[in-house]
Amino acid sequence: MSRSDPGEGLRPIERTEPPRPNPLPNGERGLAESAATASTAQIRPGRLVTLLLQALINGVMAGTLIAVPAIGFTAIFAVLRFPNFAVASYATVGAFAAWWANTALGLPVVPALLIAFLAAGAVGVVAEETALRNLRNAGALIVAIASIALNLVLENLVRFFVGNDMRGYDLPLMRDLRFGELRIGPQQVQSLGLALAIMAAMFLFLFYTRFGKAMRAVADNPDLARLKGIDPARIAIVTIFLGAGLSGAGGVLIGLDTSIDPLTGYRVLLSVFAAAVLGGLGSIPGAVAGALALGIAEELALIVAPATYRTAVGFVAILIMLTFRPRGILGERAT
């Protein structure tokens, strides 16, 4: 036995958690943090308006980024009827695929994002077919539990190859845009644009393509869809590819203006759930609405609470929403 202290052996593996990366570039958080100290002192009305406006802008930006993986999660839920916890690892896989394309191949953001989408989608389909598919008959909870195990496996596969260090994308540095007292990072504007483009493509796919319409049909009523000759197994594969791909793209967007590590996906998992539940589980427009609502709520909460409790906002939002309106903003029945 090599260990001297037996106590060491059974401790859970230490996962050194880096401080939650600042989701906004340098300077942005400064305003919210100074607000916490300023709130006790006198705040000029003009300053308060700026503060709220800045929180609103930051919230919409953060919410738009969360919306991308939230659409993926809720789409998988709509068609396959289980909460897929593995979306966290799909986001991490995507983030690292883009990082590899960006730093090793020297590709700019947009092609790297595409590679992330394809890589995460492919990993998602392979994982689903090997680890989850045969469990569907055992019930949603069993598949959900298996998806947690799957998440653990994929996250650690990433860790095995890249280690625990924080990695950054190789991006040109740009100065913040300033509008009076408001500040916006150009990287955020780009991420926002990319997220909007991804969402637009997703909506076009859902409403104007055969596969998209078939997906919505299966989500709406699987039996009726089967009667109409739609093969649920094929739709499931397409959905998983899209859902995992969107999670992967979301992982990149969230990692773009900070840095990434194997826990990147897990750290946003609760926000993704919260966005989907707020909007109504299984509703894609709902996931977007929920993500925006969550983003703004998180930023407003930062005015009164320390930034470390950011993820707790999602939890509180879920509890409040489930207590008063369980079906969410745009969702169906929840009982």
Add this chain to the structure above:
Amino acid sequence: MLSYLIFTLTICGIYALLALSLNLIWGGVGLVNLGLAGFFAVGGYASALVTGAGAPVVIGWVSALVAGAAVGLIVTFATLRLRDDYLAIVTLGFAEVIRLIALNERWLTNGSDGISGIKAPLKAELGVAGFNLFYLVLVSAVVLLVWLLLRRLDASPYGRAMKAIREDQQLAAFAGKDVLRFKWQAFALSAAIAALAGALYGHFQSYISPDHFQPLITIYIFLAVTAGGVGRPTGAVIGAYVVVIFLEGTRFITAVVPGLQPVQLAALHEILVGVALILVLHLRPQGILPERIPKAPGDRIPAKPEVLDVG
């Protein structure tokens, strides 16, 4: 080697309590608690804080039970009327919030440094080796007691009603069972048991920190319960011992793989845990000890077509 064995068996007992807790709620009313590590932490901190303020250890354990049940009720309050997957999501979030509180409320929990010097009962009188043996006996006795209680519960009308709810809650409600009441009672009891495990752990280690309550523990316990057999307390206990031995075994196996960094070994270890859980779910979902479903009394008389079997 002996001290290592005693230590491992004590941890086995603590995991067995967690597995009993999960089995009560999952094998009982069919709900899952993905925040088991959070309740484990609540118990650990509750007892550490209460005994740290001067109360005797027994009071610490009682307060862990009460705190666990109380937060269990808070978590279930919003979700029990909804579909079961909502509770799964909320419990996962709950564990994360508990970890955030443990990390950030330094005045209460001392943050990431953790609480050290937690009272170890009779350690001064027994010495280190004597204490470890005494604590093994104590934890094993608690496991035995909880196991007996839950087996008794399983065989009682209450336990049968729980399983009826697990199988078909609409039918159970139709048969006059108050489904909601059974669910929150079972969840509160289950949470209290997990918190008691946390308290036992804290007083054993004399030190707790947020790192001791990683979400990974929840996965270990799910592996234990599925491997042992969902729905049987005996299966849960056996599963917990098997899983701890499996975890220790993989640690030794991965330690001999040459040429790997420590972080790669740790990753390999977690991969094995995840793969094991997926394999058990696929290959032997009923576990080592499959649940015994008692025959419905109606089976003793030849079934007539006009007899409506409502269990």
